[in-house]
Amino acid sequence: MAHGLDEIKRPIAAELETFERRFRETLRSPVPLMDRITYYIVRRKGKQMRPMFTFFSALACGGITDDTYTAASLIELVHTASLVHDDVVDESYERRGFFSINALWKNKIAVLVGDYFLSRGLAIALETKQYRTLEISSQAVQALAEGELLQIEKARRLDIDEQIYFEVIRQKTASLIAASCAAGAASASEDDATVALMHTFGEKIGIAFQIRDDLFDFGLDEVGKPRGIDIKEKKMTLPLIHALNQASRGERRRMIRTIKKHSDEPERVKEVLSFVRASAGIAYAEAAMQRYRDEAFKLLHELPSSEARTGLEQLVNFVVNRAY
Numbered sequence: 001m002a003h004g005l006d007e008i009k010r011p012i013a014a015e016l017e018t019f020e021r022r023f024r025e026t027l028r029s030p031v032p033l034m035d036r037i038t039y040y041i042v043r044r045k046g047k048q049m050r051p052m053f054t055f056f057s058a059l060a061c062g063g064i065t066d067d068t069y070t071a072a073s074l075i076e077l078v079h080t081a082s083l084v085h086d087d088v089v090d091e092s093y094e095r096r097g098f099f100s101i102n103a104l105w106k107n108k109i110a111v112l113v114g115d116y117f118l119s120r121g122l123a124i125a126l127e128t129k130q131y132r133t134l135e136i137s138s139q140a141v142q143a144l145a146e147g148e149l150l151q152i153e154k155a156r157r158l159d160i161d162e163q164i165y166f167e168v169i170r171q172k173t174a175s176l177i178a179a180s181c182a183a184g185a186a187s188a189s190e191d192d193a194t195v196a197l198m199h200t201f202g203e204k205i206g207i208a209f210q211i212r213d214d215l216f217d218f219g220l221d222e223v224g225k226p227r228g229i230d231i232k233e234k235k236m237t238l239p240l241i242h243a244l245n246q247a248s249r250g251e252r253r254r255m256i257r258t259i260k261k262h263s264d265e266p267e268r269v270k271e272v273l274s275f276v277r278a279s280a281g282i283a284y285a286e287a288a289m290q291r292y293r294d295e296a297f298k299l300l301h302e303l304p305s306s307e308a309r310t311g312l313e314q315l316v317n318f319v320v321n322r323a324y
Helices: 010-026 032-043 049-060 066-089 101-127 131-155 162-188 192-216 238-246 249-262 266-278 281-300 307-321
Strands: none
Touching: 010 049, 010 066, 010 307, 032 101, 049 066, 049 162, 049 192, 049 307, 066 101, 066 131, 066 162, 101 131, 131 162, 131 192, 162 192, 162 238, 192 238, 192 281, 192 307, 238 249, 238 266, 238 281, 249 266, 266 281, 281 307
């Protein structure tokens, strides 16, 4: 049965409300410009799935504590900083239908705001002596940077194979969801095996999340993400990689040339979209997404049955079935 986010988060709704208030307080700055920008960011928050993963993970692994709020804030600060920096790197002027920070306040300020968010995360972890959570989040930041650089390096020649693709998304997308789950578990339990299990669980969900995002590029319905945007940005996604692997040498060469030299031409982008849709690439990616979801469920079922475990299951299904 499909569940909406409001229904899924009901068991932790009060905690999320408290978290949002604490998160806003964490961002307060004596610098008026910084306060103005952080207010703009907080008002345009997304679905907040990462804090949900953190709170449900804590609840499933022993119970929500005061440390859980700090862990959720730290991960959200890292996530927000990465989005602000990504928009600068990608020269993107829109985020979730609103102007990005670099569009409104230019690149220099956007970079400084991202740095401020990262430093606030470090500060609250040190103030509360949450060294374990700090270690988890620091590893995620390192993975984010390495994943971005790996993608940039490979995108120049469009020679990303499946192995590289999965490594990129493990670092760029899955690392933060893995950190959300591990930090939540660490805030409730001192058992290293439980924290490691939740980290692996989150990593698998993060990979499934990114594959779902990839599939939106080839959908027929209008969603929040414009169709063909990954091709325009010369990103090699799983449906495209598989379609190219199954194509004849000549067709593969022609498609790669189109992506390299004509990705700014709408008709040529449509040509690539049609090529992938006509192949088994979409079905292949959907099967991979479901496989990662099933592997995550298997790990989750190592925890005792509880309302929190059910909440995590529903959240996972939301991730892989979402319309955007």
